[in-house]
Amino acid sequence: MEKNKFLTSLVVLILVFRYANATMSGPKRPKASKHFVLVHGACHGAWSWYKIVALIRSSGHNVTALDLGASGINPKQVLEIPHLSDYFSPLMEFMASLPVDAKVILVGHSLGGFAISKAMESFPEKISVAIFVTALMPGPILDAATIFNEVSFSNLAMR
Numbered sequence: 001m002e003k004n005k006f007l008t009s010l011v012v013l014i015l016v017f018r019y020a021n022a023t024m025s026g027p028k029r030p031k032a033s034k035h036f037v038l039v040h041g042a043c044h045g046a047w048s049w050y051k052i053v054a055l056i057r058s059s060g061h062n063v064t065a066l067d068l069g070a071s072g073i074n075p076k077q078v079l080e081i082p083h084l085s086d087y088f089s090p091l092m093e094f095m096a097s098l099p100v101d102a103k104v105i106l107v108g109h110s111l112g113g114f115a116i117s118k119a120m121e122s123f124p125e126k127i128s129v130a131i132f133v134t135a136l137m138p139g140p141i142l143d144a145a146t147i148f149n150e151v152s153f154s155n156l157a158m159r
Contacts, residue, residue: 034105034128038065039091041110041135045072048109066090068115084148088115095123103128108135117144 036056038049046065056063067074069087081087098104106127108116113135120130121144138144 033061035062035064035102037091037094037104037106038063039106039108039112039115040065040068040071041108041112044110045074047072064094066094068112084114084118084151088118091115091119092122095119095126098123098126100125102126106130107133109133110135113137114144114147118148121145 038046038052040046040048046067049065053063053065068090069081070076070078074090076086085092095104103126106116106119106129108114108130113132116130116132117136117138120127138147
């Protein structure tokens with residue numbers, strides 16, 4: 001069932017991507033190349049986006065699929081990730097490294113939705129749009145920073 005939800009979400013993402021491609025360029029102006037940043041879900045890695053990466057690149061756009069902490073080829077081990085900030089650090093470091101005038105399209109799946117929510121709060125000026133693919137999506141009342149702080153505090157209290 002989870003696989004069907006993910007596949008359905010990927011189809012929706014492809015349709016949104018094609019719509020964005022069609023509306024981003026007009027007959028008088030060339031297609032603007034966009035930069036997509038793909039953030040995997042729990043128990044996955046950047047490898048889970050390989051088909052989408054190929055589609056986006058073949059459409060002439062830039063794409064970055066990141067491995068969050070202790071995922072995919074990220075060299076950190078699970079025991080080196082005691083806090084969500086450690087898990088999210090590859091995305092936060094990537095966003096911080098972008099030029100001031102750069103804007104990206106963030107795409108998050110599952111727990112990756114929480115990661116892109118945190119990036120949206122930390123780097124709002126560098127994000128043109130965020131896409132949540134069957135992902136965690138904090139709202140305006142309970143934002144990612146609040147959840148992030150509560151989880152970090154409860155982890156400290158358990159020690």
